[in-house]
Amino acid sequence: MKRRIRINGIIIILASAAATLFPRAFLRGAGAKWEFAAVALGFCLLACGQLLRVSARGYKAEHSGHGERLVTGGPYALVRNPMYLGIFLIGCGINLVLFKLWLLCAFLAVFALRYLKLIIREEKKLAAAFPGQWQAYGKDTPRIFPSPARIFSAGKRDYFPLRRSWFKKEIGSILGVFAGAILLKAWALIVPK
Numbered sequence: 001m002k003r004r005i006r007i008n009g010i011i012i013i014l015a016s017a018a019a020t021l022f023p024r025a026f027l028r029g030a031g032a033k034w035e036f037a038a039v040a041l042g043f044c045l046l047a048c049g050q051l052l053r054v055s056a057r058g059y060k061a062e063h064s065g066h067g068e069r070l071v072t073g074g075p076y077a078l079v080r081n082p083m084y085l086g087i088f089l090i091g092c093g094i095n096l097v098l099f100k101l102w103l104l105c106a107f108l109a110v111f112a113l114r115y116l117k118l119i120i121r122e123e124k125k126l127a128a129a130f131p132g133q134w135q136a137y138g139k140d141t142p143r144i145f146p147s148p149a150r151i152f153s154a155g156k157r158d159y160f161p162l163r164r165s166w167f168k169k170e171i172g173s174i175l176g177v178f179a180g181a182i183l184l185k186a187w188a189l190i191v192p193k
Contacts, residue, residue, distance in 0.1 A: 027098055041096055043093065043181075045090070049085075050174050053082075053170070055075045055160045056075040056082035058166030075160060078146045079142050079143065079144055079145065079146050081119055084118075085146075087115075093181075094181055098184050098188065119144065
């Protein structure tokens with residue numbers, strides 16, 4: 001298993017344990033006026049992040065030729081790092097569904113520390129492997145956050161091609177994330193203040 005995946009798993013386990021053991025410190029209860037909007041937006045971001053990750057992983061698997069070709073279509077035409085954008089959306093979504101606002105700020109800081117260095121390292125490898133092609137792609141395609149113009153310039157199917165077989169590989173993580181968020185939200189609502 002990749003080191004990055006192990007570290008992410010440890011972070012998720014520790015965050016879940018802290019939220020379960022100390023819900024008043026981390027979880028948001030049902031008292032906020034903006035609670036419904038935060039939860040609705042959070043689940044939307046969570047779903048979009050999951051769809052983006054499934055699309056990016058599946059598209060890359062089908063079009064990279066086992067790393068022999070630079071993938072620039074599908075979700076990779078939207079941003080150079082769609083899987084990391086998916087992780088970002090999932091993390092923001094979970095924070096909006098479950099946690100107090102200060103933890104969203106903490107998540108943003110941890111995400112920046114965790115992924116910016118990784119992205120730069122991976123992009124250097126791609127630039128070395130695909131010199132001319134990478135320069136043109138990197139110049140025309142945003143690193144991680146797409147512009148609104150780019151999002152709306154093409155159809156959803158251009159950026160988010162999806163296949164049933166791609167979901168089969170990801171269904172465990174998709175269901176796990178949603179189930180975990182729902183269970184922690186229920187826990188936050190029943191824990192006395």
